[in-house]
Amino acid sequence: MVHLTGEEKGAVTGLWGKVNVEEVGGEALGRLLVVYPWTQRFFDSFGDLSNAGAVMGNPKVKAHGKKVLDAFGEGLKNLDNLKGTFAKLSELHCDKLHVDPENFRLLGNVLVVVLARHFGKEFTPPVQGAFQKLASGVATALAHKYH
Amino acid sequence: MLSAEEQAHIAQVWDLIAGHEAPFGAELLLRLFTVYPSTKLYFQHLGAFPDEVQLLSHGQRMLQAVGVAVRHLDNLRAALRPLADLHAHVLRVDPANFPLLIQCFQVVLASHLQGEFTVEMQAAWDKFLTGVAIVLTEQHR
Numbered sequence: 529m530v531h532l533t534g535e536e537k538g539a540v541t542g543l544w545g546k547v548n549v550e551e552v553g554g555e556a557l558g559r560l561l562v563v564y565p566w567t568q569r570f571f572d573s574f575g576d577l578s579n580a581g582a583v584m585g586n587p588k589v590k591a592h593g594k595k596v597l598d599a600f601g602e603g604l605k606n607l608d609n610l611k612g613t614f615a616k617l618s619e620l621h622c623d624k625l626h627v628d629p630e631n632f633r634l635l636g637n638v639l640v641v642v643l644a645r646h647f648g649k650e651f652t653p654p655v656q657g658a659f660q661k662l663a664s665g666v667a668t669a670l671a672h673k674y675h
Numbered sequence: 676m677l678s679a680e681e682q683a684h685i686a687q688v689w690d691l692i693a694g695h696e697a698p699f700g701a702e703l704l705l706r707l708f709t710v711y712p713s714t715k716l717y718f719q720h721l722g723a724f725p726d727e728v729q730l731l732s733h734g735q736r737m738l739q740a741v742g743v744a745v746r747h748l749d750n751l752r753a754a755l756r757p758l759a760d761l762h763a764h765v766l767r768v769d770p771a772n773f774p775l776l777i778q779c780f781q782v783v784l785a786s787h788l789q790g791e792f793t794v795e796m797q798a799a800w801d802k803f804l805t806g807v808a809i810v811l812t813e814q815h816r
Contacts, residue, residue, distance in 0.1 A: 563798045580794050637778050641797065644785035651786050653702075653709035656779075660710050 530607055530665030536658035537607065543647060543655060544604055552646065553597030554590035556639040558583050564634055570627060596635070603666045610669035618673035629671035636663030677803060682748055684799035688784060689745045692738065699783060700734020701727065706779040714775060717768055744807050751810045763814035770815060773808035780804055 532540065561568050562580045571577065574588040583589060599617060606613040621627045640659050644651040677685070692699050708715050708725070721729045740758060747754035762768050784800060785792045 559794050559797060562794045563801050580798070584794060637781075640778070641781045641785045644782040645789050645792050648786050648789050651782070653706045656706055656782055657710040660778075 550594045553593035556642045557593035560638045614669040622674045632667035681799040696738035697731045697735035700738035701730035711775045759814045770812040777804045
């Protein structure tokens with residue numbers, strides 16, 4: 529469960545309404561794979577990730593990025609029950625995908641940077657704070673079922 | 676180790692910050708304190724609610740130090756040794772805080788440069804700032 533004030537919830541939901549989920553998702557995942565290249569370990573089947581251009585233009589990266597961000601959006605609608613919302617995905621990331629939960633924190637941080645890039649001045653310190661709280665909550669929820 | 680390309684990206688972004696260290700630094704600190712309130716504990720000399728003047732002043736000092744780092748990419752250790760000693764022995768900053776500052780730095784760059792903040796710039800700056808943080812925590816023990 530993540531504790532956002534009424535103002536923070538408003539800021540996050542308001543901004544999210546303007547987010548192009550497909551574009552931002554693909555960009556966030558792409559930037560994660562370029563800035564932290566070891567994260568590519570989970571995407572051997574994605575084809576050409578050999579340089580920044582290849583990663584950012586890779587259709588599988590874009591498609592998966594959208595999927596990830598759609599899930600993030602679901603979390604936004606269920607702030608009072610993030611652990612429940614992400615229970616199945618948590619099990620999947622542990623048991624099948626074997627993803628180190630540190631990657632969720634990294635992706636959350638990259639997503640915040642991408643949002644800052646898109647929204648500029650509108651992405652004020654309080655808005656950043658609200659999104660970082662949300663990203664942190666989602667990361668924790670995704671790690672919850674690990675064993 | 677920064678490649679020639681990475682060094683170019685660092686210089687390119689720094690050109691946009693140089694001369695504006697105070698406002699960039701102030702925004703960096705404001706984001707740090709807002710998003711990660713526990714970091715305020717290290718800045719008690721700025722008071723419980725630092726005002727704009729204090730943020731501009733201290734922010735300028737911090738960004739000027741980043742400028743020193745930018746000009747000494749080939750020898751960060753020597754150039755930043757006094758600051759490393761300061762952070763280790765006087766300020767005693769827990770090393771876990773540096774990634775928080777780096778995240779806020781990336782957000783400042785992204786929100787100002789927007790369309791010009793390429794993935795290559797983000798990668799180079801992340802690598803560079805992480806390198807600076809490593810040097811600044813090398814004297815801790």
